[in-house]
Amino acid sequence: MQPLSFPEKGALIHEGRSLLTDVSLPAAVIDEGALAHNLAWMQRFADHHGAKLAPHGKTTMTPALFRRQLEAGAWGITLATATQCVAAFAHGVSRLLMANQLVGRPNMALIADIIERGAQFYCVVDGIANVQALGAFFAERGLTLPILIELGTDGGRCGVRNERELDALVAAIAGQPALALAGVEGYEGVIGDADPVAAVRAYGERLVATVMALRESGALAVEAPIVTASGSKWFDLIAEAFDRADLRNGYTPVLRPGCYVVHDHRLYRRAMAEVRARHPELQDELRPALSVFAHVQSLPEPGLAIVALGKRDISCDPDLPLALAHYRDGHATAPVSEWQVTHIMDQHVFVTLPAHADIAVGDVIAFGASHPCLTFDKWRQLLRVDDRLNVLDTMPTLF
Amino acid sequence: MQPLSFPEKGALIHEGRSLLTDVSLPAAVIDEGALAHNLAWMQRFADHHGAKLAPHGKTTMTPALFRRQLEAGAWGITLATATQCVAAFAHGVSRLLMANQLVGRPNMALIADIIERGAQFYCVVDGIANVQALGAFFAERGLTLPILIELGTDGGRCGVRNERELDALVAAIAGQPALALAGVEGYEGVIGDADPVAAVRAYGERLVATVMALRESGALAVEAPIVTASGSKWFDLIAEAFDRADLRNGYTPVLRPGCYVVHDHRLYRRAMAEVRARHPELQDELRPALSVFAHVQSLPEPGLAIVALGKRDISCDPDLPLALAHYRDGHATAPVSEWQVTHIMDQHVFVTLPAHADIAVGDVIAFGASHPCLTFDKWRQLLRVDDRLNVLDTMPTLF
Numbered sequence: 001m002q003p004l005s006f007p008e009k010g011a012l013i014h015e016g017r018s019l020l021t022d023v024s025l026p027a028a029v030i031d032e033g034a035l036a037h038n039l040a041w042m043q044r045f046a047d048h049h050g051a052k053l054a055p056h057g058k059t060t061m062t063p064a065l066f067r068r069q070l071e072a073g074a075w076g077i078t079l080a081t082a083t084q085c086v087a088a089f090a091h092g093v094s095r096l097l098m099a100n101q102l103v104g105r106p107n108m109a110l111i112a113d114i115i116e117r118g119a120q121f122y123c124v125v126d127g128i129a130n131v132q133a134l135g136a137f138f139a140e141r142g143l144t145l146p147i148l149i150e151l152g153t154d155g156g157r158c159g160v161r162n163e164r165e166l167d168a169l170v171a172a173i174a175g176q177p178a179l180a181l182a183g184v185e186g187y188e189g190v191i192g193d194a195d196p197v198a199a200v201r202a203y204g205e206r207l208v209a210t211v212m213a214l215r216e217s218g219a220l221a222v223e224a225p226i227v228t229a230s231g232s233k234w235f236d237l238i239a240e241a242f243d244r245a246d247l248r249n250g251y252t253p254v255l256r257p258g259c260y261v262v263h264d265h266r267l268y269r270r271a272m273a274e275v276r277a278r279h280p281e282l283q284d285e286l287r288p289a290l291s292v293f294a295h296v297q298s299l300p301e302p303g304l305a306i307v308a309l310g311k312r313d314i315s316c317d318p319d320l321p322l323a324l325a326h327y328r329d330g331h332a333t334a335p336v337s338e339w340q341v342t343h344i345m346d347q348h349v350f351v352t353l354p355a356h357a358d359i360a361v362g363d364v365i366a367f368g369a370s371h372p373c374l375t376f377d378k379w380r381q382l383l384r385v386d387d388r389l390n391v392l393d394t395m396p397t398l399f
Numbered sequence: 400m401q402p403l404s405f406p407e408k409g410a411l412i413h414e415g416r417s418l419l420t421d422v423s424l425p426a427a428v429i430d431e432g433a434l435a436h437n438l439a440w441m442q443r444f445a446d447h448h449g450a451k452l453a454p455h456g457k458t459t460m461t462p463a464l465f466r467r468q469l470e471a472g473a474w475g476i477t478l479a480t481a482t483q484c485v486a487a488f489a490h491g492v493s494r495l496l497m498a499n500q501l502v503g504r505p506n507m508a509l510i511a512d513i514i515e516r517g518a519q520f521y522c523v524v525d526g527i528a529n530v531q532a533l534g535a536f537f538a539e540r541g542l543t544l545p546i547l548i549e550l551g552t553d554g555g556r557c558g559v560r561n562e563r564e565l566d567a568l569v570a571a572i573a574g575q576p577a578l579a580l581a582g583v584e585g586y587e588g589v590i591g592d593a594d595p596v597a598a599v600r601a602y603g604e605r606l607v608a609t610v611m612a613l614r615e616s617g618a619l620a621v622e623a624p625i626v627t628a629s630g631s632k633w634f635d636l637i638a639e640a641f642d643r644a645d646l647r648n649g650y651t652p653v654l655r656p657g658c659y660v661v662h663d664h665r666l667y668r669r670a671m672a673e674v675r676a677r678h679p680e681l682q683d684e685l686r687p688a689l690s691v692f693a694h695v696q697s698l699p700e701p702g703l704a705i706v707a708l709g710k711r712d713i714s715c716d717p718d719l720p721l722a723l724a725h726y727r728d729g730h731a732t733a734p735v736s737e738w739q740v741t742h743i744m745d746q747h748v749f750v751t752l753p754a755h756a757d758i759a760v761g762d763v764i765a766f767g768a769s770h771p772c773l774t775f776d777k778w779r780q781l782l783r784v785d786d787r788l789n790v791l792d793t794m795p796t797l798f
Contacts, residue, residue: 005489006482007482008482009480009483014508021505023505024503024506025503058745080746081408082423083407083409083410083423084408086406089405101697105413110406127760129759129761130697130761152699156699158705159699161700190744295506297500297502298500298526298557298558306556311716312772312798347457347480360528361500361529362503377777399711
């Protein structure tokens with residue numbers, strides 16, 4: 001069966017470019033003003049702390065956004081899997097940090113292929129068996145694989161838990177000529193602790209101390225070793241740990257937030273408030289740039305609207321979507337602060353609203369959500385819009 | 400930026416066809432034996448009750464599976480949105496039942512385009528404003544739109560709630576020459592009731608009585624009016640309601656389960672047990688056909704495995720994934736009944752297992768899940784495999 005040409009969901013259908021009249025809804029939409037602000041904001045934050053930025057690309061898997069991040073000054077793009085790395089490399093990203101273990105011969109083969117084609121690639125290791133498998137595979141291919149040791153925490157996710165494991169891993173790496181130890185990596189987002197701020201600070205210091213000790217011991221194979229961590233919640237604490245150690249000269253400190261690029265309306269907005277509480281000097285903050293627009297589909301009972309979007313279209317994890325705005329005939333109407341999403345199904349959202357609310361089938365509601373990663377991955381394309389909701393362009397994704 | 404050719408996640412990478420050695424994991428996999436069984440099982444069930452089958456295609460959005468369903472005897476394919484209908488039509492599905500209201504001019508234009516190209520299309524209506532909008536749009540295009548009235552229940556989702564609303568809707572439809580009332584539609588999966596079996600039975604009877612009364616009144620514009628309902632949980636009760644009324648002659652009773660085609664390991668397996676309890680005469684049952692295979696990525700602590708798949712790859716709603724089997728070097732090993740998924744993140748799953756378990760980084764674990772809809776939509780392609788886990792082909796999806 002040959003795939004024919006047909007519009008993706010959320011596509012421009014009419015010849016105009018208005019999101020509200022010319023697009024097949026539901027559609028996922030990125031506001032250019034907030035996007036440009038966020039790109040500059042986070043790059044400035046990293047610069048100010050003497051750190052490089054390798055935004056986590058798994059959030060968006062959108063080459064047009066990778067390009068914007070690199071143009072804004074990013075050092076590289078972080079990714080989670082081998083196929084994500086290949087997709088990013090195929091779309092122009094040449095420096096790739098895979099913040100995960102590379103496992104499985106088919107995945108190793110994918111990475112070997114892009115290294116042969118010029119990719120500057122790093123992945124992480126936390127176990128001797130994986131080190132041996134990578135060493136054997138890349139030796140057989142006649143390639144050198146740059147790796148970072150992942151430092152983990154008890155009860156956390158991946159990563160060596162203690163000095164003993166670290167030493168054994170360093171020794172195992174030294175026995176593999178095809179592997180080049182290039183630094184240390186961590187992810188502070190999985191640290192569970194009664195005092196998370198103190199725990200993340202201590203973890204940042206451990207990362208710094210470890211890369212310094214490894215360099216001192218002669219275990220590192222590169223000039224400016226990498227030390228990297230940070231998701232989108234505690235990036236300020238990691239940046240401070242890097243800044244305090246003044247890694248600007250002689251090291252490559254790399255921050256890896258991903259969600260900042262479009263931020264969000266719930267989870268990361270709360271996290272931003274915490275960042276600002278820790279940093280009263282910050283002049284401004286990240287802005288939510290991603291929303292999903294959908295039609296009111298049915299008004300079956302007073303005070304209940306069924307809207308034509310669902311789990312297939314927007315994140316509902318960890319929070320239900322948030323109604324942001326209401327439009328009729330292409331124009332914004334009254335505020336929707338009393339409109340509440342109470343339930344979501346695969347293709348439907350339930351919104352409760354005052355029984356007297358002025359709403360009609362065919363009206364458009366814009367929704368925000370928690371966790372942009374889980375909204376992006378519902379879409380093969382997103383629309384970039386200006387502040388009048390005119391569509392600037394269509395951005396394909398690579399999930 | 401031009402998209403280059405690169406492998407999708409879950410793609411065959413090596414020249415062999417073994418899922419366990421030649422595929423970039425994680426990969427979503429459909430077992431051909433269980434698939435063929437399920438296709439035949441549900442078609443036989445529908446035939447036995449004198450009903451047509453229009454499987455809900457939103458579950459899989461996989462044209463190769465639509466074709467298999469039609470080849471097995473399905474009357475048509477049900478879909479949820481205008482873009483889903485266009486995608487299915489572009490891939491050879493000519494009879495489309497959109498079990499939703501058609502809302503928004505761009506979406507109406509998409510449907511008008513496929514009707515002009517020969518699609519036999521039905522959608523549902525439950526409100527006068529929507530009837531007027533559809534009537535005006537399709538009149539302007541010089542087309543006739545076949546519609547079904549959706550019957551809803553108090554506290555449910557869409558659909559007219561009572562006779563008064565039904566009568567008003569019928570009158571509104573009669574005033575729109577571009578609309579052809581072809582029957583009634585419902586979805587019993589949203590009925591909340593202390594005695595759901597009785598409530599679903601009563602709802603099935605209401606659907607039947609309504610289509611009969613509408614026919615009697617002369618409101619219907621077709622020879623063999625459609626009456627349709629059923630998701631994947633209560634399909635037996637709806638089939639019985641249709642069967643009892645003996646709609647074989649003069650009506651077109653249509654069942655619309657979607658998940659049956661691959662079934663699942665949790666939610667619908669439990670539902671199947673309930674179906675069998677209601678029908679001791681059933682000789683066999685649906686079989687889970689969909690799983691996701693992934694590599695053990697890290698073994699950071701005794702009794703904890705981190706596996707390289709996550710919310711981006713498998714449904715975790717309403718249940719966490721279930722470890723099904725463990726493979727090493729291409730071969731199955733011991734049972735994994737004590738291995739438990741305890742946590743899932745975007746790209747990682749946490750599995751707890753006995754501290755003495757024989758497990759290594761690079762091993763493969765197969766997982767089942769609840770709710771196939773929310774696993775399918777994580778993939779741009781799935782692999783169809785035989786009972787030796789050799790890849791038969793790659794099936795693109797159209798989400």
